[in-house]
Amino acid sequence: MSSVEELYDRIIDLAIKVSEGAIDPFDVDVGRFIRQLARNKRLAELDYTYLIKDIRALNGLVAILEAQGKSLRRRGLGLYLDKMLLKLRIYKMSIDELSQVFIRSWKPVIEMESINLEAIKEAMFYFNNLKDLESRRLRFEELSEYMGDVEPRLFIEPKVVRSLMMKLLNELRDSSGGEYIDYKEFITRGDPVERAYILSFLISDGWVDVKVDRLEEKIWIRPKDMRVEIRNPSSLAVVVRREEG
Amino acid sequence: MRKDRKIKLAKLAHLLLFKRHRYPGVKEWELEKYLGRDYESVINDFNEYLEPLGLYVRKVEIEEDSNKSVYYVVQPKYPLSSTEVKTFGWRVDEMAVLTVALAHILAGDGKASRKEVEETLKEKIPEWRVIRLIDRFIKMKYLEEDGEYLKIGLRTYLELDLKMLTSVLIGRAMSQEAETSVEDSSSQPQ
Numbered sequence: 001m002s003s004v005e006e007l008y009d010r011i012i013d014l015a016i017k018v019s020e021g022a023i024d025p026f027d028v029d030v031g032r033f034i035r036q037l038a039r040n041k042r043l044a045e046l047d048y049t050y051l052i053k054d055i056r057a058l059n060g061l062v063a064i065l066e067a068q069g070k071s072l073r074r075r076g077l078g079l080y081l082d083k084m085l086l087k088l089r090i091y092k093m094s095i096d097e098l099s100q101v102f103i104r105s106w107k108p109v110i111e112m113e114s115i116n117l118e119a120i121k122e123a124m125f126y127f128n129n130l131k132d133l134e135s136r137r138l139r140f141e142e143l144s145e146y147m148g149d150v151e152p153r154l155f156i157e158p159k160v161v162r163s164l165m166m167k168l169l170n171e172l173r174d175s176s177g178g179e180y181i182d183y184k185e186f187i188t189r190g191d192p193v194e195r196a197y198i199l200s201f202l203i204s205d206g207w208v209d210v211k212v213d214r215l216e217e218k219i220w221i222r223p224k225d226m227r228v229e230i231r232n233p234s235s236l237a238v239v240v241r242r243e244e245g
Numbered sequence: 246m247r248k249d250r251k252i253k254l255a256k257l258a259h260l261l262l263f264k265r266h267r268y269p270g271v272k273e274w275e276l277e278k279y280l281g282r283d284y285e286s287v288i289n290d291f292n293e294y295l296e297p298l299g300l301y302v303r304k305v306e307i308e309e310d311s312n313k314s315v316y317y318v319v320q321p322k323y324p325l326s327s328t329e330v331k332t333f334g335w336r337v338d339e340m341a342v343l344t345v346a347l348a349h350i351l352a353g354d355g356k357a358s359r360k361e362v363e364e365t366l367k368e369k370i371p372e373w374r375v376i377r378l379i380d381r382f383i384k385m386k387y388l389e390e391d392g393e394y395l396k397i398g399l400r401t402y403l404e405l406d407l408k409m410l411t412s413v414l415i416g417r418a419m420s421q422e423a424e425t426s427v428e429d430s431s432s433q434p435q
Contacts, residue, residue, distance in 0.1 A: 021353040021394075071354045079411050081352040089414055090345055090365055099340035103327050105409035109400075110300065110319040111264040 004040055007033075008053040015060025018067050025067035033061055126214075164198045169207055173223045180211060183219035183238075192240050200238075206230045253280050253287045254294075261291075261302065261319045268386060268399050270305070270318035288317065299323060307402045318403050338370055342378045343387055346395060348414055351407065356394040 011033055017023045037057060074080055090098070172186065187195040199221070202208045206228040211220040219238070256279055260271045276284040288302050295301055305316045330340070345366055349357035359379065366375040379395070382388045386400040401407070 021356055021358065025354070067354065074351075074354060077408065079351055079407055081348060081411055081414065083352045086348050086352045086414070087365070090348065091368075095338055095341045095369060098344045099337040100327065101410060101413045102340035102344045102405075103330050104324060104413050105406040106325070106330070107303075107320040107404060107406070108325075108333065109269040109404055110262060110321075111269055112262055114263050 004050065005053065007036055007040075008050070008057045011037075011057040011060050012053070015057075015063050018064050025064050025071055028064050030061050030065055030068070033057075037061075161198065161201060164194075165201050165205075165207075168195065168198050169202055169223060172202075172208065172221065176221075176223060178223065178225075180209075180220040180222045183210075183221050186221060187240070196238060196240050203236075204230070204233065210236060212236065250287075250290070254291055256280060257284075257287050257291050261317065269403055270316040273315035273317070276317060295319065296322075305403050307399070316403060320404070338374070339378055342366055342370065342375060343382055344410070346379065346382065346388060347397065347401065347405070347407070347410060350388075350395055350397055351411060356391065356396050359390070359393055359395050362395060 014023070014028050018025045018028065037054070040054070071080075093101075172181075175181065175186075183199075187199065189195070199208065203210055203221075207224055209222040209224055211222070212218075213220070219236075257276070260275065260279060276288075280287050292302055299322050300319055301322050303318050303320050305318065307314050307316065331337075346357070346362050349362045349365065363372070363375050363379065379388065383390050383395075383398070386398040387404075388401070389396040389398040397407075
């Protein structure tokens with residue numbers, strides 16, 4: 001490894017460590033590194049990979065400078081605590097002493113929790129329309145009887161799943177016109193278990209939007225124009241039951 | 246007092262005293278929206294009612310990544326006693342966990358590794374309780390989770406005097422070190 005490459009790697013590594021809080025940003029002599037970088041060959045003569053490293057190193061130095069600026073501002077506000085001193089302090093102080101530090105600096109915000117007539121009405125409406133727990137619970141016998149239908153469907157090849165997903169997405173796009181449609185109505189257009197299963201991939205992959213109306217116990221789905229990456233995924237349990245009669 | 250002024254005062258009291266969002270307090274733009282541009286004069290009038298109750302409306306400016314947000318909250322005018330705080334439902338170990346987490350964040354220039362905070366706390370408080378309390382403080386917005394790191398949450402900026410917290414931690418360190426050095430020197434042979 002050449003000395004220039006070493007220099008780049010060292011700067012990049014230092015910038016990562018500063019961002020992780022592993023080292024104090026003031027332990028890095030930014031000026032010295034900038035001078036060393038400036039001594040290198042002219043940028044135009046650098047190899048493509050070196051050029052990228054040069055940009056990353058310079059970006060790293062900017063990040064370290066930013067961390068130094070932030071640290072200075074904190075120190076100026078009197079919010080600086082030395083790490084070693086802090087560890088020693090925490091080690092020496094009892095739980096009670098630590099709680100006293102909190103009490104001396106705490107002023108709680110006054111906020112009262114309240115409920116209004118509208119909210120009470122809505123809650124009553126919800127409760128009155130809620131089916132009893134017993135009828136909402138899937139009985140074990142029903143489940144074991146139903147599992148016979150479900151099990152074989154779980155072994156669909158990934159390639160097949162992909163093509164089924166695209167087919168279902170196109171169907172949803174055509175029939176919904178980009179608007180929300182009833183989930184139950186959509187999955188019951190064919191084999192509900194298979195359609196619900198394939199649709200769950202489309203939802204998890206960010207192709208389909210889901211809206212849940214808990215009051216009316218209805219689920220709405222809408223196709224998206226483009227795939228959207230879901231940053232905070234949450235689970236939604238859907239019970240598919242055999243129609244009686 | 247004019248009728249419209251009375252209405253504005255009542256509106257301000259409702260905005261400030263009742264919990265409405267997940268975050269505490271009222272944002273500046275909300276006051277401007279509901280009370281008009283002279284909201285500061287309404288706050289001044291409201292403060293006169295709060296004064297005998299030992300409360301006041303505090304303006305808090307929070308600067309994050311070059312964005313400045315202004316919040317208004319109602320708080321006690323004077324520091325609370327430890328007996329009072331305990332009756333608010335806070336346990337001693339809960340306060341200690343939050344203090345240690347905040348101290349780590351301040352020492353780490355605004356963020357601290359959650360793992361490191363937990364390691365420190367585990368020495369004095371059971372691990373399961375530490376994890377549960379940190380999760381709770383994140384939910385309450387005293388702390389903010391950023392990947393593997395912890396940052397100061399909005400509620401901390403609004404409720405805690407971080408300068409006081411820092412100075413109490415350092416100040417006590419100094420006095421304790423002085424005590425230790427006196428003890429050390431007295432234990433040495435003359």
